[in-house]
Amino acid sequence: MLPLSQAEVIRKGSDITLIGWGAQLAVLEQACEDASKDGISCELIDLRTLIPWDKETVEASVSKTGKLLISHEAPITGGFGAEIAASIAERCFQRVGY
Numbered sequence: 571m572l573p574l575s576q577a578e579v580i581r582k583g584s585d586i587t588l589i590g591w592g593a594q595l596a597v598l599e600q601a602c603e604d605a606s607k608d609g610i611s612c613e614l615i616d617l618r619t620l621i622p623w624d625k626e627t628v629e630a631s632v633s634k635t636g637k638l639l640i641s642h643e644a645p646i647t648g649g650f651g652a653e654i655a656a657s658i659a660e661r662c663f664q665r666v667g668y
Contacts, residue, residue, distance in 0.1 A: 577624035583613035586637040591617040
């Protein structure tokens, strides 16, 4: 059993990291299935908690895949997804593919 503050890697992958929480996980699981039909291997992470959020698990995944998709139901400006994007950009800048 994972501690509550630790993110859960629901699906291992190598091409892109998808992260979300709550209701967005069902959407992301379907996106992973659809992507796999096109040969894209998605790593899916459930953050589980936002405060604190597990930066280390996300950073390790993004370092492996080189790409990140954040899915959240909130305003783009000032939403928690923006906080995640800023933190990962700072921590993984040299490892993210463009």
